[in-house]
Amino acid sequence: MSDPILSIRNLTVDLPKGGDRPHAVEALSLDIQPKEIVCIVGESGSGKSITSFTTMGLLPKALTPSSGEVIFDGQDLLKISASEHAKLRGRRMAMIFQEPMSALNPCYTVGNQIEEMFEQHTDLAAAERRARTLRLLQEVHLPEPERIYTSYPHQLSGGQRQRIVIAMALALDPALLIADEPTTALDLSTQAQILHLLKELREHHSAGIMFVTHDFDVVAEIADRVVVMKEGRIVEEGTAEEVLNRPQHPYTRLLIDAVPRRTRVERDSLDGRPELLKVAGLEKTYHVKGNMFRPGRIVHACKNIEFAVRKGETLGIVGESGSGKSTLVKCLIRLEDPDEGAVWVEGTNIAAFSKRALHPYRKMIQIVFQDPYGSLNPRRTIGDQLVEGPVNFGRDRAEAMARARELMKIVRLDPEALNRYPNQFSGGQRQRICIARALMVEPKVLIADEAVSALDVSVQKEVLKLLNEIRDKMGLTVLFITHDLRVAAQVCDNLIVMQQGAIVERGTVDKVFGAPSHPYTQQLLAAQPGQGWDVPDVSKLPPVSAASGVGGVV
């Protein structure tokens, strides 16, 4: 093996005093070779991003590396001055970030922002800088480089912006590329393209890539080597093949066990159950207002949507951003008024009901939103927020409180916690509170709108399990809105796939996954990361050896 590009030895980064643990990263050692993709995997708070920021010299001021070495280009990055570190950034090491939407300065053209790399680090003449920039745009497969060059970030899509950030990172052919969750904020097909691009870059450049992610399917897609982190420590390290198929550490096994399987848990047949919710010919268009100089645009967000869900069924609605699934949900719960069509709830068409007539039906359909942090009022106790719904529908407060206690038990939270405020709960706990809140008014239909997308995989697994349990126990009908096919496959009975406002595919999970008929579904399935990987059944692996079972460094 050649000399590593980056060699981290016993790195410890301190957290500010009073945190839940003393170190963000503890005694971490890691090597990255040229042309190698090393994935650092872990859940939120595992210290994986801190590791990458330390290497880049971009740590927030509150965090300080207290011991260890980060050897790069023959020098210890922890010992060089800030300005020396800045000289390495961009030229010798470059970074790709998670949020392509906000990673570029809105005030300058992307061409200008890429060219800055050459301005800062080289003596190239203006014409040469421009030519190199255009070549980079081509290399990251952006169409019409000339046009893109003069575009501003807000004129480009998320995927395009991420390509710009990648082009920027590649400008000076750095020896080390750090990618911090570069595809997490992107659609499935864009993610597949970006992953493909990164693999291509490994072939054509000699850079070593540190790839930070929480997604084992992405790991399976791209990694040569894997490092698993938990609470600031490395718990397992090895080749991708070893770690993915024969994980040794219990935590790695837990994570891999939580990876959504492609197969569904078998359920009783739904035949003969009554239809609870039925939608027919639903149309919704938005008019984007024009003005005296520009004609308005019409966005057809829902085109002739038609489906039915039986009592106790889970219907998955799958689509990428902009597919119209959110608009559909808003029409179903009448946060938006559909232009045309019918929404039958137990045989009553509520699509054209007035606000007043709608009121009693409101409680029949409840929703759990994506962001567990934003959807609870931070200034009111959980209890207050739970009883608000039933009280609003005329229930006695004490009675509602009793129900709240009961539901807290069902979502496996301590009923005593009703007096507490949302900030005292973790993301997964908050999402369970949101589920409890939705159930307070005893709905018939529960809509989960990307309800697990923001959660770590292990937490995601628990919430999904909980949703299934509640559905079976209470005879709920669930609409499961997601962009993630893997999750949909696990919990849904039937699926509909939406694209540009229309349903392009429908059927049982097995049919949609096994024999997709629409090109778009086929494309989505093909874009799925980690397909070559058969997720091992952790329960059938040999028991954890004593040496690695103690949670220390392997």
Add this chain to the structure above:
Amino acid sequence: MLLYILKRLGLAALVALTVSAISFSLLFLAGDPAISIAGENASSEDIAAITERYGFDRPLPVQYADWLVSAAQGDLGRSWYFDLPTTQIIGDRLGVTMTLGLLAISFALILAIPMGVAAAVRPNSLIDRAALFISVVGQAIPSFWFGLILIVVFSIKLGLVPASGSDSWKHFILPTVVLGYYATPAIMRLTRAGMIEVLSADYIRTARAKGLNPRKVLFKHALRNAVIPVISLAAVQMGFMLGGSIVVESIFALHGAGFLAWESISRNDLPVMQALILVFSMFYILFTFLADVLNAWMDPRLRVG
């Protein structure tokens, strides 16, 4: 960009029209204008003659249209007190006010923006405390008192600058400081808040990850984004300084348009007041328009769809 400017221009024209209607109606809000002109001891014949002469008996819309057409031609009526065209009286005084206003806003910007930036780069540092102190003091001190103190210290005790008049550039130093200091706190705090927000933005992290030198990160990437709202605020402040410099002009005996407004009120010279309100409003609209254009030039999200 052109489209945007045209749209803003159309909007500005609408605002101007509305303001003109309001300032026209002022004449009638104070009661029958003929009685005001005639004075306290006038006979009913005198009032009738005046009504006849000024055409106050015509329907209001006709009078407004008439007034609007003359205003567009640069005729804003005659002063009741001086019996001279108001435009001539105001024109004589506007130079001083404009000079003072531009100097004061420049002073405020030159003081406030660097301080705001410095305070944002090191929050809670000594610089930040100092900037906060300066801005709190600026908000708390009444400008007439501050003006008098400056006169006592710099004109009377030290004899460095003249205390009153508008004959040379030296006469403008103290009024500029007083009026400019008044506008400083708001601009500085907005700059500071904007910079703190922008400095934590993802694109600043990107700029640092590119290895750009800190000056470039700060001035090219951060300041431009942070200063966009400051431009709008400065335009509003500038408009305010034109009309609101009455106190400062009185203290330093700068006979500008603000001072004229004060004089006209005491003389009950309605046409001059009316014309001043219109002129001030037009400048206000002009500055807001210029700020909009400048903002669009700075922020591509405003100019390219």
